[in-house]
Amino acid sequence: MRITTKSRYATRMVLDIALHGQKGPVPISDIAQRQGISEKYLEKLINELKKAGLITSRRGVGGGHALARPASRITAGDIVRALEKNETLAPCSDCGECTAAGQCMTRGIWIEAAQAMMDKLDSVSIQDLLNDARGQ
Amino acid sequence: MRITTKSRYATRMVLDIALHGQKGPVPISDIAQRQGISEKYLEKLINELKKAGLITSRRGVGGGHALARPASRITAGDIVRALEKNETLAPCSDCGECTAAGQCMTRGIWIEAAQAMMDKLDSVSIQDLLNDARGQ
DNA sequence: ATTAATTCATACCTAAACAGTATGATTTGA
DNA sequence: TCAAATCATACTGTTTAGGTATGAATTAAT
Numbered sequence: 573m574r575i576t577t578k579s580r581y582a583t584r585m586v587l588d589i590a591l592h593g594q595k596g597p598v599p600i601s602d603i604a605q606r607q608g609i610s611e612k613y614l615e616k617l618i619n620e621l622k623k624a625g626l627i628t629s630r631r632g633v634g635g636g637h638a639l640a641r642p643a644s645r646i647t648a649g650d651i652v653r654a655l656e657k658n659e660t661l662a663p664c665s666d667c668g669e670c671t672a673a674g675q676c677m678t679r680g681i682w683i684e685a686a687q688a689m690m691d692k693l694d695s696v697s698i699q700d701l702l703n704d705a706r707g708q
Numbered sequence: 709m710r711i712t713t714k715s716r717y718a719t720r721m722v723l724d725i726a727l728h729g730q731k732g733p734v735p736i737s738d739i740a741q742r743q744g745i746s747e748k749y750l751e752k753l754i755n756e757l758k759k760a761g762l763i764t765s766r767r768g769v770g771g772g773h774a775l776a777r778p779a780s781r782i783t784a785g786d787i788v789r790a791l792e793k794n795e796t797l798a799p800c801s802d803c804g805e806c807t808a809a810g811q812c813m814t815r816g817i818w819i820e821a822a823q824a825m826m827d828k829l830d831s832v833s834i835q836d837l838l839n840d841a842r843g844q
Numbered sequence: 845a846t847t848a849a850t851t852c853a854t855a856c857c858t859a860a861a862c863a864g865t866a867t868g869a870t871t872t873g874a
Numbered sequence: 875t876c877a878a879a880t881c882a883t884a885c886t887g888t889t890t891a892g893g894t895a896t897g898a899a900t901t902a903a904t
Binding site: 576578610612630632634635 | 890891892893894895899900901902903
């Protein structure tokens, strides 16, 4: 169960697209420059966001990336789920192998802890972050 | 921000000690056998629990490990804090270096997410796990 | 049609951390 | 003295995060 810079970079990227995408798709190079993150690395991350259906892209000159749905309908939780492997978020998937010696006696709390975290992340949309940003 | 097998192993270990420690300190070898985890690895983990003041030990024949305080006053959160590096639980420590380009615009949510997780873990004591175990 | 801007695809690299092992010194009760 | 145990230190293998490199495919503008 973990959240790494992948999720954090990706969230900043999505927020950047939300902020600068009014006049058309936003190229990776712009995001990389504004955010100070490697262009190639962002390409890799955005690929995961595309697979998860959060971002749409257009190739060629004038191309770039855009949100696949309104900022109010993309949550931080969506982004985390897209970037982090499931395994790392749920330590044990009820495999039935660990009935002995209390191995599963503690299992519930890790699932509950992960759930508490995801609930919090699902309660925050990109629109909320936009509002925060503009409110400052 | 992460929780690894270290925390999960350590929690099982503490629970094992709580369950089997009524008649004196519990040796690592017993725990390792019951839990099916490497003896030497558990030694390493318990060292962290000792440093955190959760466990006390006695050397020599008849020695072993015991809870440093009642099971009701040791939480899963205590164990996690003892085992995982702080850095991995709090992604950014308000260093003041990242004022530009929305780097900090998203910071709050990671701190809140980590807090939600730790709140949940702090709400569960070893005694609670013991009760669950005996209730089954 | 060519060019330049862009995404898309693949493969590779490095450092750090997890997870585990090995060896042996030290303490202590019987 | 012996054996059971913790304590200390160092080493190893594997995975992953984080990042780089190269180049192909697509597209708008000239």
